[in-house]
Amino acid sequence: MSHFLDIHKTDPDALRSMIEQAKAIKTARAGRPKGAKDDDLPLDGRMVALIFEKPSTRTRVSFDVGVRQMGGEVLVLSGSEMQLGHGETIADTARVLSRYVDLIMIRTFEEDALLELADHATVPVINGLTNRTHPCQIMADILTYEEHRGSIAGKKVTWCGDGNNVFASFAHAAGQFGFDLTYSGPPTLDPETEFMDLARSKGSKVEIVRDPIAAVTDADLVVTDTWVSMHDSQTTKERRHNQLRPYQVNEELMRHAKPDALFMHCLPAHREEEATSAVMDGPHSVIFDEAENRLHAQKAIMRWCLGV
Ligand code: CP
Numbered sequence: 001m002s003h004f005l006d007i008h009k010t011d012p013d014a015l016r017s018m019i020e021q022a023k024a025i026k027t028a029r030a031g032r033p034k035g036a037k038d039d040d041l042p043l044d045g046r047m048v049a050l051i052f053e054k055p056s057t058r059t060r061v062s063f064d065v066g067v068r069q070m071g072g073e074v075l076v077l078s079g080s081e082m083q084l085g086h087g088e089t090i091a092d093t094a095r096v097l098s099r100y101v102d103l104i105m106i107r108t109f110e111e112d113a114l115l116e117l118a119d120h121a122t123v124p125v126i127n128g129l130t131n132r133t134h135p136c137q138i139m140a141d142i143l144t145y146e147e148h149r150g151s152i153a154g155k156k157v158t159w160c161g162d163g164n165n166v167f168a169s170f171a172h173a174a175g176q177f178g179f180d181l182t183y184s185g186p187p188t189l190d191p192e193t194e195f196m197d198l199a200r201s202k203g204s205k206v207e208i209v210r211d212p213i214a215a216v217t218d219a220d221l222v223v224t225d226t227w228v229s230m231h232d233s234q235t236t237k238e239r240r241h242n243q244l245r246p247y248q249v250n251e252e253l254m255r256h257a258k259p260d261a262l263f264m265h266c267l268p269a270h271r272e273e274e275a276t277s278a279v280m281d282g283p284h285s286v287i288f289d290e291a292e293n294r295l296h297a298q299k300a301i302m303r304w305c306l307g308v
Pocket residue numbers: 055056057058059060129137266267268
């Protein structure tokens with residue numbers, strides 16, 4: 001049994017095998033109805049709990065569909081409707097759920113909640129986003145980059161905007177998959193240096209470049225995310241918008257990236273804020289492949305966790 005808590009905590013060979021399996025899973029299902037089950041039914045007889053303490057569209061639906069396609073059963077649970085939201089400890093929740101289900105995915109606020117759940121569960125736990133990281137998203141992003149452009153090793157990825165949880169998992173992935181990463185945003189929203197230092201210690205070039213044009217120059221992949229994440233206070237919204245406006249990904253900015261650069265956004269997006277519709281719907285954009293690939297990547301992650 002293996003937890004999937006973060007990309008830097010997972011062996012690079014295991015990460016690579018998950019990406020390759022996700023590619024194979026996607027190819028094998030091409031053209032089949034979404035509700036059709038996979039031929040090998042690797043989750044036959046398995047029960048999976050999906051716990052959400054924050055909203056979700058992609059994570060919720062892709063995990064649910066993925067479990068069903070693999071022949072398993074799924075329970076989607078809202079944290080606020082569980083005793084967890086009314087004083088029961090995470091540790092006790094972990095112990096109890098482990099008696100009913102074979103795998104737990106949780107989307108929560110503090111990273112400590114995820115770690116406590118994993119410490120006390122006797123079944124695998126998957127990180128479906130915390131305030132700090134979003135590893136499943138970046139596994140889908142690696143899959144998406146590679147299906148369009150081949151190996152991501154040695155490529156230049158530029159992140160424009162808030163140095164948030166999604167950026168953090170890109171930094172973890174930079175170290176594990178061997179790509180370079182440039183962050184461009186205001187100093188007040190810089191990522192934690194720990195994330196960047198870890199990638200540097202594994203040989204990746206990781207830079208902060210304040211000028212967004214200089215940052216995207218020669219980029220193979222340009223990425224952004226919402227300016228205000230689910231865990232951010234809404235009272236800071238206007239200030240954040242003012243600080244982040246220079247880092248909007250628009251057609252003019254994309255002109256400075258490589259001609260065949262890809263554009264990604266984990267979604268949900270606030271169109272005309274962090275990125276314009278001209279970019280999101282334009283020739284560089286692979287945002288909906290990225291959303292689809294959550295399904296294929298997570299099926300490979302769940303199989304790895306369960307060893308099936
Ligand atoms: N990208 C992502 O995790 O989307 P949801 O919040 O809709 O799950």
